[in-house]
Amino acid sequence: xxxxxxxxxxxxxxxxxxxxxxxxxxxxxxxxxxxxxxxxxxxxxxxxxxxxxxxxxxxxxxxxxxxxxxxxxxxxxxxxxxxxxxxxxxxxxxxxxxxxxxxxxxxxxxxxxxxxxxxxxxxxxxxxxxxxxxxxxxxxxxxxxxxxxxxxxxxxxxxxxxxxxxxxxxxxxxxxxxxxxxxxxxxxxxxxxxxxxxxxxxxxxxxxxxxxxxxxxxxxxxxxxxxxxxxxxxxxxxxxxxxxxxxxxxxxxxxxxxxxxxxxxxxxxxxxxxxxxxxxxxxxxxxxxxxxxxxxxxxxxxxxxxx
Amino acid sequence: xxxxxxxxxxxxxxxxxxxxxxxxxxxxxxxxxxxxxxxxxxxxxxxxxxxxxxxxxxxxxxxxxxxxxxxxxxxxxxxxxxxxxxxxxxxxxxxxxxxxxxxxxxxxxxxxxxxxxxxxxxxxxxxxxxxxxxxxxxxxxxxxxxxxxxxxxxxxxxxxxxxxxxxxxxxxxxxxxxxxxxxxxxxxxxxxxxxxxxxxxxxxxxxxxxxxxxxxxxxxxxxxxxxxxxxxxxxxxxxxxxxxxxxxxxxxxxxxxxxxxxxxxxxxxxxxxxxxxxxxxxxxxxxxxxxxxxxxxxxxxxxxxxxxxxxxxxxxxxxxxxxxxxxxxxxxxxxxxxxxxxxxxxxxxxxxxxxxxxx
Numbered sequence: 001x002x003x004x005x006x007x008x009x010x011x012x013x014x015x016x017x018x019x020x021x022x023x024x025x026x027x028x029x030x031x032x033x034x035x036x037x038x039x040x041x042x043x044x045x046x047x048x049x050x051x052x053x054x055x056x057x058x059x060x061x062x063x064x065x066x067x068x069x070x071x072x073x074x075x076x077x078x079x080x081x082x083x084x085x086x087x088x089x090x091x092x093x094x095x096x097x098x099x100x101x102x103x104x105x106x107x108x109x110x111x112x113x114x115x116x117x118x119x120x121x122x123x124x125x126x127x128x129x130x131x132x133x134x135x136x137x138x139x140x141x142x143x144x145x146x147x148x149x150x151x152x153x154x155x156x157x158x159x160x161x162x163x164x165x166x167x168x169x170x171x172x173x174x175x176x177x178x179x180x181x182x183x184x185x186x187x188x189x190x191x192x193x194x195x196x197x198x199x200x201x202x203x204x205x206x207x208x209x210x211x212x213x214x215x216x217x218x219x220x221x222x223x224x225x226x227x228x229x230x231x232x233x234x235x236x237x238x239x240x241x242x243x244x245x246x247x248x249x250x251x252x253x254x255x256x257x258x259x260x261x262x263x264x265x266x267x268x269x270x271x272x273x274x275x276x277x278x279x280x281x282x283x284x285x286x287x288x289x290x291x292x293x294x295x296x297x298x299x300x301x302x303x304x305x306x307x
Numbered sequence: 308x309x310x311x312x313x314x315x316x317x318x319x320x321x322x323x324x325x326x327x328x329x330x331x332x333x334x335x336x337x338x339x340x341x342x343x344x345x346x347x348x349x350x351x352x353x354x355x356x357x358x359x360x361x362x363x364x365x366x367x368x369x370x371x372x373x374x375x376x377x378x379x380x381x382x383x384x385x386x387x388x389x390x391x392x393x394x395x396x397x398x399x400x401x402x403x404x405x406x407x408x409x410x411x412x413x414x415x416x417x418x419x420x421x422x423x424x425x426x427x428x429x430x431x432x433x434x435x436x437x438x439x440x441x442x443x444x445x446x447x448x449x450x451x452x453x454x455x456x457x458x459x460x461x462x463x464x465x466x467x468x469x470x471x472x473x474x475x476x477x478x479x480x481x482x483x484x485x486x487x488x489x490x491x492x493x494x495x496x497x498x499x500x501x502x503x504x505x506x507x508x509x510x511x512x513x514x515x516x517x518x519x520x521x522x523x524x525x526x527x528x529x530x531x532x533x534x535x536x537x538x539x540x541x542x543x544x545x546x547x548x549x550x551x552x553x554x555x556x557x558x559x560x561x562x563x564x565x566x567x568x569x570x571x572x573x574x575x576x577x578x579x580x581x582x583x584x585x586x587x588x589x590x591x592x593x594x595x596x597x598x599x600x601x602x603x604x605x606x607x608x609x610x611x612x613x614x615x616x617x618x619x620x621x622x623x624x625x626x627x628x629x630x631x632x633x634x635x636x637x638x639x640x641x642x643x644x645x646x647x648x649x650x651x652x653x654x655x656x657x658x659x660x661x662x663x664x665x666x
Binding site: 050053054055056057077080081083085086087088089090091092093094095096100104105107108109110131147151 | 309312313316320323324327328501502503504506507508509510511512513664
């Protein structure tokens with residue numbers, strides 16, 4: 001199957017005075033995929049996405065959306081009609097209802113979409129006539145996503161769509177994004193949440209200090225950079241392991257960690273300890289967080305800061 | 308057609324938000340009204356008596372006749388006038404009564420008159436005329452048996468004398484247009500920038516031009532609504548006469564170009580929502596006190612008068628006063644054209660400096 005490229009970025013650079021926010025990055029986004037730009041705050045995610053959304057002018061490089069070069073300012077309106085954007089920290093008009101907010105943006109696009117149908121599609125039916133300012137954070141994000149769908153875009157940009165939301169609201173937003181993917185939308189996601197990128201994305205690009213450090217599917221990133229799988233054993237007699245020639249490391253509180261590469265090795269370890277009812281077994285698989293740590297030497301905390 | 312429809316969408320959105328937000332309703336409608344009622348009330352309490360100049364020509368060996376003294380006494384008994392001696396300068400005298408020579412002798416013949424010299428368009432004319440007629444009727448009753456009563460002859464003069472409230476009401480309208488335009492625009496732009504609304508709008512086909520024009524049209528409507536409310540309350544509470552004319556609408560339109568334009572320019576340097584009010588005050592405070600809202604410019608020191616001449620609110624206030632109080636179209640239109648030109652320049656600068664991208 002040939003993938004249609006909807007975004008093509010080559011050598012994109014953006015500087016503010018002497019600070020380089022985005023440094024010669026190149027990538028493509030294919031039609032129908034959820035593509036995540038992952039990185040801590042200040043990595044250059046929002047600058048990159050805002051250049052693609054026609055909100056910022058790049059200093060260098062090529063940006064093509066649906067084959068349209070954004071250098072041609074006259075054609076930017078054509079691009080704007082095909083994309084839906086939910087900016088970072090977006091809040092709609094406080095004193096308009098959910099429906100009125102949607103009608104407002106519908107009129108800007110001269111869109112023919114049924115707002116009632118869209119409201120129901122994103123699960124806002126009960127809140128249709130509620131004033132925007134009275135909504136919870138999660139519901140406001142839903143309204144933001146609904147507004148970004150008002151022109152029935154082919155490509156959707158969601159900039160930190162779950163930042164500041166509680167876990168339940170975050171899950172609800174993820175489900176909505178999954179539904180949109182099922183409907184065939186191409187989604188460009190920027191996030192600093194590892195779990196979010198891993199859960200939702202087909203492909204992830206990790207960006208640090210304006211530079212791309214790695215890219216691939218979540219599994220590829222974990223496979224290539226996440227490190228080894230391991231078994232953690234507690235209350236285990238080390239002699240049993242030594243008798244079978246299993247190499248191990250001893251950690252805190254007499255914990256034993258055994259690294260393995262394949263199922264045969266895992267079976268060998270488990271069969272060695274299954275006879276002892278006192279042994280506690282935990283199988284540890286690497287995740288995106290570990291991959292990020294191995295790639296950058298840093299972890300991203302809940303606020304999006306790399307430490 | 309599409310542009311008009313988009314501008315209407317922006318306008319409608321602002322208007323709906325305005326009528327639902329109690330805070331903005333207070334600052335656009337209630338605050339100017341409170342200001343007017345407070346200051347208007349305070350200054351109106353000073354004296355509710357009207358100055359009346361009396362030119363008594365019915366003298367007998369330098370002594371006023373008994374009949375003329377009687378009519379002055381009756382006027383005094385109305386307790387509505389501060390009686391002053393005629394100064395001979397009718398232009399500075401709002402209302403003057405002339406008692407003619409031989410008033411007393413003609414009264415006996417049933418052929419007497421007194422003259423009221425006053426501007427019939429003056430707000431106090433109906434009351435003055437009615438009181439003087441009442442005095443004449445009383446005198447006529449006293450002179451029963453005489454065939455012809457005393458006749459009141461009215462003589463028209465034009466007068467520039469206005470009360471404080473008449474002076475103040477156009478200033479209140481000016482303040483309402485200025486503060487709504489400046490505070491409203493700075494507040495809206497700063498908040499919308501913080502909330503990502505401006506960014507979101509910039510990703511739609513809406514242009515910066517359409518957004519700004521929608522905002523200006525909204526301020527025009529708010530200006531018309533607040534002016535109407537202020538005038539209705541002023542007439543009902545203070546019983547004043549204001550000349551209503553389409554020139555007022557042109558002045559409001561010019562003000563609604565100028566002050567939102569100024570607000571948009573200031574918005575470009577205000578980054579935080581918390582700074583918005585402070586920035587608005589820096590600009591509105593000098594205009595509030597130095598643009599002839601509370602006191603005539605002529606009563607201020609020369610250097611302040613010179614400063615006031617560069618403030619747009621001075622011309623808006625002057626224009627509103629010229630048309631609403633004096634009915635002077637030419638002067639109103641001249642002031643209006645100055646406000647309009649400042650407005651066009653302000654909007655042009657706002658269009659240039661307002662950032663739609665690269666925020």
